[in-house]
Amino acid sequence: MGRGGRHRGRSQRKDFKESRENVWKRPKSEASVDGSDNAVPEQKPTWEPIVTVNPNFEEYYKEQGVVKAQEWDLFMEILRKPLPAAFRVNSNGQFCDEIISILENDFMKSLQAEAIEGGELEAIKPLPWYPKNLAWHSNFSRKEIRKNQTLERFHEFLKLENEVGNITRQEAVSMVPPLFLDVHSDHFVLDMCAAPGSKTFQLLEIIHEASEPGSLPNGLVVANDVDFKRSNLLIHQTKRMCTSNLIVTNHEGQQFPGCRLNKSRASEKGISENMPINQLAFDRVLCDVPCSGDGTLRKAPDIWRKWNSGMGNGLHSLQIILAMRGLSLLKVGGKMIYSTCSMNPVEDEAVVAEILRRCGDSVELLDVSDKLPELIRRPGLKKWKVRDKGGWITSYKDVPQNRRGGVLVSMFPSGKNLKDSTETTQKNENGDVNGCEDGLKEADVPVVDATPDEQAEEVSDLPLERCMRIMPHDQNTGAFFIAVLQKISPLPDSYFNTYGSGELIDSLLTEFQEKPNTKRNSTAKSTDSTEKSLSKESVVTVDAAVPDESAVEKVIEADSNNEKDDSLEPEKKITEGESITEDKEANSSNVGGKRKVPMQGKWKGFDPVVFVKDETVINGIKEFYGIKDEAFPLHGHLVARNNDTSSVKRIYYVSKSVKEVLQLNFAVGQQLKIASVGLKMFERQSAKEGSSTLCPFRISSEGLPVILPYITKQVLYTPMADFKLLLQDKSIKFLDFVNPQLAQKATDLVMGSCVVILSDGCDFYGFAGTSGEEPVKVDASTIAISCWRGKASLAVMATAADCQELLERFAEKTPKTEGGSVNGSNGDLGGPQAMETA
Numbered sequence: 001m002g003r004g005g006r007h008r009g010r011s012q013r014k015d016f017k018e019s020r021e022n023v024w025k026r027p028k029s030e031a032s033v034d035g036s037d038n039a040v041p042e043q044k045p046t047w048e049p050i051v052t053v054n055p056n057f058e059e060y061y062k063e064q065g066v067v068k069a070q071e072w073d074l075f076m077e078i079l080r081k082p083l084p085a086a087f088r089v090n091s092n093g094q095f096c097d098e099i100i101s102i103l104e105n106d107f108m109k110s111l112q113a114e115a116i117e118g119g120e121l122e123a124i125k126p127l128p129w130y131p132k133n134l135a136w137h138s139n140f141s142r143k144e145i146r147k148n149q150t151l152e153r154f155h156e157f158l159k160l161e162n163e164v165g166n167i168t169r170q171e172a173v174s175m176v177p178p179l180f181l182d183v184h185s186d187h188f189v190l191d192m193c194a195a196p197g198s199k200t201f202q203l204l205e206i207i208h209e210a211s212e213p214g215s216l217p218n219g220l221v222v223a224n225d226v227d228f229k230r231s232n233l234l235i236h237q238t239k240r241m242c243t244s245n246l247i248v249t250n251h252e253g254q255q256f257p258g259c260r261l262n263k264s265r266a267s268e269k270g271i272s273e274n275m276p277i278n279q280l281a282f283d284r285v286l287c288d289v290p291c292s293g294d295g296t297l298r299k300a301p302d303i304w305r306k307w308n309s310g311m312g313n314g315l316h317s318l319q320i321i322l323a324m325r326g327l328s329l330l331k332v333g334g335k336m337i338y339s340t341c342s343m344n345p346v347e348d349e350a351v352v353a354e355i356l357r358r359c360g361d362s363v364e365l366l367d368v369s370d371k372l373p374e375l376i377r378r379p380g381l382k383k384w385k386v387r388d389k390g391g392w393i394t395s396y397k398d399v400p401q402n403r404r405g406g407v408l409v410s411m412f413p414s415g416k417n418l419k420d421s422t423e424t425t426q427k428n429e430n431g432d433v434n435g436c437e438d439g440l441k442e443a444d445v446p447v448v449d450a451t452p453d454e455q456a457e458e459v460s461d462l463p464l465e466r467c468m469r470i471m472p473h474d475q476n477t478g479a480f481f482i483a484v485l486q487k488i489s490p491l492p493d494s495y496f497n498t499y500g501s502g503e504l505i506d507s508l509l510t511e512f513q514e515k516p517n518t519k520r521n522s523t524a525k526s527t528d529s530t531e532k533s534l535s536k537e538s539v540v541t542v543d544a545a546v547p548d549e550s551a552v553e554k555v556i557e558a559d560s561n562n563e564k565d566d567s568l569e570p571e572k573k574i575t576e577g578e579s580i581t582e583d584k585e586a587n588s589s590n591v592g593g594k595r596k597v598p599m600q601g602k603w604k605g606f607d608p609v610v611f612v613k614d615e616t617v618i619n620g621i622k623e624f625y626g627i628k629d630e631a632f633p634l635h636g637h638l639v640a641r642n643n644d645t646s647s648v649k650r651i652y653y654v655s656k657s658v659k660e661v662l663q664l665n666f667a668v669g670q671q672l673k674i675a676s677v678g679l680k681m682f683e684r685q686s687a688k689e690g691s692s693t694l695c696p697f698r699i700s701s702e703g704l705p706v707i708l709p710y711i712t713k714q715v716l717y718t719p720m721a722d723f724k725l726l727l728q729d730k731s732i733k734f735l736d737f738v739n740p741q742l743a744q745k746a747t748d749l750v751m752g753s754c755v756v757i758l759s760d761g762c763d764f765y766g767f768a769g770t771s772g773e774e775p776v777k778v779d780a781s782t783i784a785i786s787c788w789r790g791k792a793s794l795a796v797m798a799t800a801a802d803c804q805e806l807l808e809r810f811a812e813k814t815p816k817t818e819g820g821s822v823n824g825s826n827g828d829l830g831g832p833q834a835m836e837t838a
Contacts, residue, residue, distance in 0.1 A: 050302065083171065086169075088136070089103075090205060094705075095166055107157070168198055172477045174198055181203075184210055186283075188283050194286075195234040207221065220246065222246075244658065247661060248675045248677070250674075259279060280661060285334070291319070291344075292307070292347060294342055312346045320351050343471075346384070348380070352380070369466075602669075626713035627712070685752070699755065699786045708784055711755060711776050715755050722738050735792075
């Protein structure tokens with residue numbers, strides 16, 4: 001929604017931490033309304049909501065004509081109402097169909113009375129334009145859902161399912177851009193400004209959904225954000241997806257490295273030229289740029305107070321540079337989405353028009369009007385004006401000379417100086433041809449005196465009607481702008497001359513990485529000089545939009561439901577203030593002292609990414625769990641975040657595509673600043689029992705769904721009664737199992753990590769993999785948890801939320817007797833048919 005690549009306001013973060021309402025408030029005057037001094041202050045409320053009025057906003061958008069005059073009152077009325085809550089069901093979640101069924105058959109009916117009382121026809125309903133009823137719209141605002149007692153059960157349902165990754169709470173219009181990107185399972189996708197990560201999660205869903213069942217996609221998603229702390233939100237959001245096809249990076253989007261391998265330098269270093277990839281290029285790019293964010297007024301009414309036209313003007317140059325860098329990283333034939341959560345044409349159509357002018361025939365603005373026909377959207381504008389301190393300006397020729405540093409020629413529909421087009425191709429003092437399309441430098445723009453009597457409005461001759469603008473009053477949503485671009489051929493040479501990006505920035509980054517003694521400041525100076533050749537605004541990193549409240553809430557509340565087990569160290573959550581690094585104990589050389597600042601290549605403060613090559617560790621894991629290399633290769637797919645592999649705490653699994661990108665990154669001098677990579681698959685058990693087991697690495701609950709089909713040892717099939725008992729008590733002594741035979745089977749397991757699978761009633765006490773030859777039979781209905789087999793007990797190694805979610809699934813589907821007990825208390829859930837419902 002145009003939030004990536006900016007710094008969130010500190011006051012907003014503090015407000016969310018303190019659970020304040022998402023409404024800006026101000027103290028009410030102690031004086032009475034009539035101005036008398038006889039008012040009694042203590043009888044009046046201390047705070048009052050802000051008045052949702054901004055004359056500048058209304059004047060600006062009336063003049064721009066974003067809506068017709070007859071729609072204006074409705075447009076403003078909807079803008080002043082709270083934004084309805086929306087959420088999306090994870091299409092790859094194990095309980096996807098079941099959750100949709102609960103929404104359709106339970107909450108749609110149970111909440112109906114509350115909706116009618118509030119004047120709505122429906123309480124919740126699927127968004128008609130989103131495929132397969134996966135996205136839902138609620139007619140209650142987020143505040144109403146949190147505060148209304150009648151909606152408490154619905155609120156708890158949303159919170160739990162969001163935490164375990166079955167649903168994602170996301171603004172409806174924010175779900176639109178990935179649907180127009182046409183992502184396939186083998187695509188390399190870049191999300192340039194990704195935090196807080198809702199759209200990244202959506203892209204990962206699409207990649208996995210399009211892949212073959214039981215296999216990992218050949219594609220990947222690189223999610224980038226400039227802000228270190230926002231990267232934590234991004235990591236937390238995507239962690240719920242349990243994917244090995246993701247890399248999270250921390251770069252300025254306009255300087256995102258292309259990781260181009262120079263053949264001559266590669267040969268000098270002894271690097272093979274036969275690498276799978278020699279340049280990081282993408283099939284799809286989502287460029288959801290920083291913006292003024294006035295499309296989010298309903299969610300963040302404090303924007304009413306702060307909004308002014310200068311916000312959009314100040315971000316215009318940065319938006320162009322981000323979009324152009326995205327196109328330079330895009331493969332020929334690939335598609336890029338340019339999107340904002342702003343209604344401002346200076347941030348929307350003007351940027352798209354400038355992109356098309358600079359790229360010429362190499363980039364096409366696609367007409368996608370036949371896609372998602374039930375989504376109501378409006379065509380892009382062909383004409384608009386620019387607002388400056390001096391008033392309205394219809395053409396660049398009317399811009400006063402002293403304002404041309406802030407009001408650029410690219411902001412206008414034609415992108416040209418219409419006074420005298422011949423002057424735009426005259427050579428400057430340096431002898432360079434300086435056309436109007438290079439209008440990012442004030443010094444290069446020809447100065448022409450404005451002519452007051454020439455006030456004809458400019459109209460763009462580009463097909464900007466192919467852009468999409470979603471307006472709040474059309475579908476009771478926020479506002480959004482989307483343009484779909486396709487790269488037809490390589491960008492023209494004039495692009496590289498103008499921007500200093502592409503090959504130039506890549507070579508600068510490569511040169512920096514190859515000089516070990518080069519200071520970061522000197523590199524910043526060289527790249528800054530490149531960017532200064534573009535615009536004074538090119539290095540702006542403004543956070544003008546609003547944080548995704550759901551992502552912030554979940555990061556803050558991540559540990560609230562987790563039960564700490566000091567002896568077994570259950571799964572941990574990432575919190576907002578936590579560094580993107582390994583734990584202190586991961587580096588044994590620093591135990592008892594202050595930990596050294598980690599270094600990832602030349603990137604200070606980031607743990608290194610290291611391939612695990614220790615044969616003892618890898619073979620120990622393979623032997624302990626009975627994993628065969630031909631079925632699930634571990635060599636070359638395991639990475640750690642610690643140079644000292646002998647004391648690695650966590651081991652991450654990466655897909656084939658991520659592995660290839662990491663190999664390229666090492667070959668080019670680690671140009672990528674990686675905050676997170678791959679899927680946490682194994683975690684060292686540091687408790688006393690962990691040191692005495694044959695394999696100290698337990699399977700993480702995140703990695704279990706991926707590795708489960710390939711395990712042939714340390715697997716225990718458990719009937720329903722004992723499975724529920726494990727989830728409820730978290731730890732059970734062998735002698736306390738409901739089924740005595742199960743205690744013996746658990747005793748037969750080797751001490752250490754194991755996997756407990758819910759039996760379908762056919763083989764309650766079966767033990768898979770005693771010979772180490774038969775893999776676990778897994779299908780869509782298989783339910784499993786990671787556990788630890790101790791000396792005399794079995795302990796669950798999963799979060800409290802995961803356990804609670806499974807128990808609720810069973811409670812919803814398990815028939816009850818008159819006495820309230822579960823039918824089949826001997827362990828049978830009702831045979832195979834019952835297992836399908838679970």
